[in-house]
Amino acid sequence: MRRNPEPVSTNRLEAFSDGVIAVAITLLVLNLAVPQPGRTQLSHALATKWPSYAAYVVSFATIGIIWVNHHAMVSRLREADHVILILNLLLLMTIGVLPFATSLMAAYLKQSSGESLAAAIYAGAFLLMSIAFATMNRHILLTKAHLLAPELSESRRRQILARSLTGLVPYVIATPLALVSPYVTLAICGAVAAFYALPLASGG
Amino acid sequence: MRRNPEPVSTNRLEAFSDGVIAVAITLLVLNLAVPQPGRTQLSHALATKWPSYAAYVVSFATIGIIWVNHHAMVSRLREADHVILILNLLLLMTIGVLPFATSLMAAYLKQSSGESLAAAIYAGAFLLMSIAFATMNRHILLTKAHLLAPELSESRRRQILARSLTGLVPYVIATPLALVSPYVTLAICGAVAAFYALPLASGG
């Protein structure tokens, strides 16, 4: 292996990121287990699994939105460099772990033990992902402003970054609230995803 | 996380959608379980699993056709916007859930309990996907007609949309028919997929 000092086109950065995000979002379905036939009534067995469906929808929506934001972040770049590639890998690592956090949340939400920890890990994983995203965005907007195309004024760049940081807030709140109730944590995470999809309601 | 108000090229929308659809269609194979050696004769064990193969073929063909249609829908767009991205995510979410619905159908088709519910969920998942597709298509063709390239007359746009809506009909019928027989539901879903591949028979 070797370090890569040359500038890098953003095309393949996008292609690889799209691949990882697409696989992670689709692997979420493995979290939905088929109840074994003949044990209990299927309708009952499926109904008791509602945390799996809720966690699936919230995680799918959240990963989907991070993809939309990733797209916007990278599309501002004329080219990438080694640091951007590494920060992108860190972001992808936090996204890649989400199917596990989702399974954990789904398995423990209704349990009487471990449910708070599972929910804290779930929201904590989203928080980690948001931090990785904001870190990459900060590096691009502040340190590597010369790689942006078209150029952006500093106030505009700080405005974009501020929005990235605002996105952390709900997860900062949702993570410790898991101690109060894992349902509240799940609800906050779901509300965040719904909020970002809201322009939909406005007819766009 | 933040909202993305800027216009978006359709390239990465396509790349991400292709990724999700490609992963979902390929994950269907995990539904085909290898019988444990030494238990029963392999030929017998495989033969009893025919619902898995039937569900695999029908789901693969259906997802494949939705990909063809997705390609046609997006290729009409000059650029995308936030609402289109969100509607696309909703469509991808319904596609992402199909490996689960397929496993459910395969596991319950021959059971004497739960088979109707499983088949209703199977056709219902295709129905949901078709609704998501028609909703996105409607939004593009009616609300965002100015993003189309080349421009299409309103009658042409309404014609395309009508075909999208026609595609819902078989699933509207197949879903409640699961109560009568899950085999009928599977047959209808298979017939829909075969119909869309039909030009093949005409020598193209």
Place this chain on the structure above:
Amino acid sequence: MRRNPEPVSTNRLEAFSDGVIAVAITLLVLNLAVPQPGRTQLSHALATKWPSYAAYVVSFATIGIIWVNHHAMVSRLREADHVILILNLLLLMTIGVLPFATSLMAAYLKQSSGESLAAAIYAGAFLLMSIAFATMNRHILLTKAHLLAPELSESRRRQILARSLTGLVPYVIATPLALVSPYVTLAICGAVAAFYALPLASGG
């Protein structure tokens, strides 16, 4: 859903096919199971799993080569049409099933019952894939010659097609030979993959 009568660029056909083939080839690794700690010695447990490794290598190489050939086939096309998309889906369906056939082969190769059937299914799956490939190639080269770019003489097109058909022969032989010995079947499949990689030996 609806039929798509318009010509289609080959870019997205390639992107989707690349996605499916990439997922299928990478899912092969799920076939390699980690022995449970503490049961038997790890070295022994891994050694007895050699059919898994052999099947992994042969399947990976075969899918890899079909990707190379798919690339060559599609790169000759100026644009695609509905029939080509459907034939491509059929080809992808036969590729998508290979992780299952590989698992089956790996699980039964050393068994005293079912090993012939498993091997016949394994080679039969490759045969099916080769038939789907030759069918698509035949359609492109003979029926849709006007979509080729650059144009190819009929003799050249028949020559390319003949090579596609030649590729079927080893699998036609390997499939029934599974009755004699599953090891012979595996060896033939492996030899085919090695043969196509041979230019490597010539220093290229």
Place this chain on the structure above:
Amino acid sequence: MRRNPEPVSTNRLEAFSDGVIAVAITLLVLNLAVPQPGRTQLSHALATKWPSYAAYVVSFATIGIIWVNHHAMVSRLREADHVILILNLLLLMTIGVLPFATSLMAAYLKQSSGESLAAAIYAGAFLLMSIAFATMNRHILLTKAHLLAPELSESRRRQILARSLTGLVPYVIATPLALVSPYVTLAICGAVAAFYALPLASGG
């Protein structure tokens, strides 16, 4: 199947490689198992699984870096040929096997039997991958220098290759050291990944 003698654009080589690497890196998450509810305390159950997290991070980072390097290697090429495609497939095969090696490492790291073998296989898999990478790089830089764009002087090419070969060294050391301690092996592999991400610390 058939051999493909024509030159090949690097676009699809990249797209396919990106796909395989993206799937392999994302499949690593399947290695993170959700503890069964109700058995032991979740915090305890998760804490005992730390080798899974460590192996996940090291493998994710290593595959990520090989992607960065693969990108740099292929971006130097004007076009590819059959030998390059085959060498690329070999490289992808070694990458595709990493989720298995990672699972093995995670499952055995804390065991009192098999832990050395598992760690040797883990570092050995990285070594194999690095050899496949260096072989492909060597072929491109020395045998196929006429396919490079822009042209590179021989000294520059030998310099790039030397760095590829340097990358082998840590794994050559880490593999036999598994006999001493699997933790040392894991630490070396982790240090290699961290080293390649280091420019990060320098502020880029």
